[in-house]
Amino acid sequence: MLKVINISYRLPSQRMLFENVSITMKQGNIIGLSGDSGLGKTTFAKIVSGYLQAEKGEINWQHRKHEASPVQLIWQHPEQAVNPKWRIDKIVKEAGELDHSLLAACNIPTDWLYRYPSQLSGGQLQRICIYRCLVTRPSYIIADEITTMLDPVAQADIWKWLIHYVRQHQIGLIIISHDVLLLEKLCDDVFHFRDLMKPTAVDGRTIY
Numbered sequence: 001m002l003k004v005i006n007i008s009y010r011l012p013s014q015r016m017l018f019e020n021v022s023i024t025m026k027q028g029n030i031i032g033l034s035g036d037s038g039l040g041k042t043t044f045a046k047i048v049s050g051y052l053q054a055e056k057g058e059i060n061w062q063h064r065k066h067e068a069s070p071v072q073l074i075w076q077h078p079e080q081a082v083n084p085k086w087r088i089d090k091i092v093k094e095a096g097e098l099d100h101s102l103l104a105a106c107n108i109p110t111d112w113l114y115r116y117p118s119q120l121s122g123g124q125l126q127r128i129c130i131y132r133c134l135v136t137r138p139s140y141i142i143a144d145e146i147t148t149m150l151d152p153v154a155q156a157d158i159w160k161w162l163i164h165y166v167r168q169h170q171i172g173l174i175i176i177s178h179d180v181l182l183l184e185k186l187c188d189d190v191f192h193f194r195d196l197m198k199p200t201a202v203d204g205r206t207i208y
């Protein structure tokens with residue numbers, strides 16, 4: 001179980017961005033998170049995956065001993081998530097030993113490993129970022145607008161195998177998107193970010 005309990009975040013300007021956000025999910029569940037621009041969804045994702053510290057609140061998970069965070073974030077802009085001066089083989093090996101069966105599952109031909117990020121399309125580079133996330137064997141993944149910049153065919157392609165993979169490996173997935181129709185198609189449940197902040201969430205909002 002991933003339990004996020006009453007987390008609050010204050011911006012450098014001292015304005016509270018959000019207060020008492022709670023969510024509970026099991027491995028193997030797929031949850032959609034929508035909400036207006038600027039509500040704090042990306043900030044929430046960064047906190048839960050360990051990139052930012054909440055002002056208060058708790059994040060708990062049950063996880064086997066592991067070096068990498070059990071909650072991994074896949075970013076919206078893959079080109080900003082990788083070092084442009086590194087070849088792809090170096091980028092992926094940074095996250096873990098090369099796993100050829102996972103490369104095949106991600107539909108990544110080995111010749112991509114000898115290219116630089118600028119020599120791959122946005123969709124191809126996002127696959128590399130997804131591989132890099134999966135090779136750390138996460139228990140949970142937060143996918144923050146990961147296909148927004150892709151054409152519909154590339155979008156459908158990524159979701160088809162990623163959803164299959166997380167279901168097969170019992171990984172919990174939170175998908176953040178403005179596309180509510182897409183969320184309704186892919187997810188077991190869809191929530192508006194604002195609903196996670198309701199006062200009723202004081203003792204932790206339980207999904208399922």
Ligand SMILES: Nc1ncnc2c1ncn2[C@@H]1O[C@H](COP(=O)(O)OP(=O)(O)OP(=O)(O)O)[C@@H](O)[C@H]1O
Pocket residue numbers: 011012013017035036037038039040041042043044
């Ligand atoms: N380090 C920071 N300094 C100042 N303001 C920040 C900082 N980080 C986030 N913000 C502000 O916090 C608000 C929430 O940002 P965030 O990216 O989390 O929202 P979001 O809900 O993901 O939006 P979108 O749907 O547009 O991606 C925005 O107004 C943003 O400008």
